[in-house]
Structure formats: C-alpha cells, structure tokens
Amino acid sequence: MKKNLLTRELYNELTSQKEWLEKEAIPTNSEAIQKAREQGDLSENAEYHEAKDLHAKLHHELETINNTLEHAEIIEEITDTRNVQIGHWITFTTIHNDITMDKTLQLIGQWDNKFTSISSDSLLGSALLGKEAGETFTINPPAGPITITIQSIEIENAQR
Known part of the structure; x- marks a missing residue:
C-alpha cells in the first residue's frame, strides 16, 4: 500500500484530531443521539436525524485519519535544498x-x-x-x- 507522506507537524495535528474525535466529539454526539432518541417518535425527530448524520461524518473522519496514520511515513527534518522534496x-x-x-x-x-x-x-x-x-x-x-x-x-x- 502507498505510504502517506506527512510532515511531523501534520502527523501531530492528525493525532490530536483523532484524540479529540475519540474522547470528545464522538462521545458528545452519542449522548445527543440518546437524548434525541428519548424524545419518542424517531421518524419526525429532526434532532435525532441531525445527530445520526453527524455521527456518520465523525466516524468517517476518524476512519480516514486512522487509515492515514496507519500508513504514514513521517518526513523528518529537511536540511538539503539542492532539489525539491516534500516539505520544501x-x-x-x-x-x-x-x-x-x-x-x-x-x-x-x-x-x-x-x-x-x-x-x-x-x-x-x-x-x-x-x-x-x-x-x-x-x-x-x-x-x-x-x-x-x-x-x-x-x-x-x-x-x-
């Protein structure tokens, strides 16, 4: 599989984003789904459908980040400027x-x-x-x- 070439800065940003999704965004969204579910009839419950849509988006983003990090190759400090490299x-x-x-x-x-x-x-x-x-x-x-x-x-x- 092709490597995802990432700067150290981007790798750290993605790791932080992953942690935020796992520890804050997804749990908060799960609570919102539960609260909306408790309101009764789900077929006309806009809050429930919005929370479920957000749930899918958050999980898709997490999956994308996980795949990126799993196949990441970090580009360490660049010191050579003789020819173009990633990060230049x-x-x-x-x-x-x-x-x-x-x-x-x-x-x-x-x-x-x-x-x-x-x-x-x-x-x-x-x-x-x-x-x-x-x-x-x-x-x-x-x-x-x-x-x-x-x-x-x-x-x-x-x-x-």
Whole structure:
C-alpha cells in the first residue's frame, strides 16, 4: 500500500484530531443521539436525524485519519535544498497562454490541505519532485501546457 507522506507537524495535528474525535466529539454526539432518541417518535425527530448524520461524518473522519496514520511515513527534518522534496517551500514562475505568474507554495504529502501548498500527488507536485532551482520544465494539464521555472527552494518560507 502507498505510504502517506506527512510532515511531523501534520502527523501531530492528525493525532490530536483523532484524540479529540475519540474522547470528545464522538462521545458528545452519542449522548445527543440518546437524548434525541428519548424524545419518542424517531421518524419526525429532526434532532435525532441531525445527530445520526453527524455521527456518520465523525466516524468517517476518524476512519480516514486512522487509515492515514496507519500508513504514514513521517518526513523528518529537511536540511538539503539542492532539489525539491516534500516539505520544501518552492518559488517558481509559470507561463501559460502568455501569462507569467510567480508563486510560492509548500510541497506537501497528499493528505495535507494547507491553502498555500501543493500536493505531491498532483500533476504539478509530482513534476516538481526532484527538480533543482533554475530548472525549467513543462506540464500538460487539460487547459494546455504550462512552463515552469523553479526560482528557489527553501526549508522555511520567509513570506509566511
């Protein structure tokens, strides 16, 4: 099975989220289901149906986190910036349809979901892996080719 590449920070966040779900959210939800059940007729009991819907969502989230942690490979401290690795901040220029844009994003594992990041499983993320600063390459998404030049690779983002 494929490993879930996680930074230590994300691993700790997921572990905390799992603990919160198991010790607080799910038990509180179970109590809400029981209280709603005690109100009688369940067919028209909106509180009961809402609590049951939340119950399913909480258990799905817990299952997803458990699967992620079970197959996690933690990326330890990164010290080498010669080529792009998960956890690095990459500044790059894209050219698409004669429009040039500069971007700075962190390359992350597929499970992380930070707004300022790109998944290593995405078209761009997988193309960035292993590249060096100054390197230019092209990716071909459905919208048309995009030429990318890596400007810099950093361990921390100075702009954060």
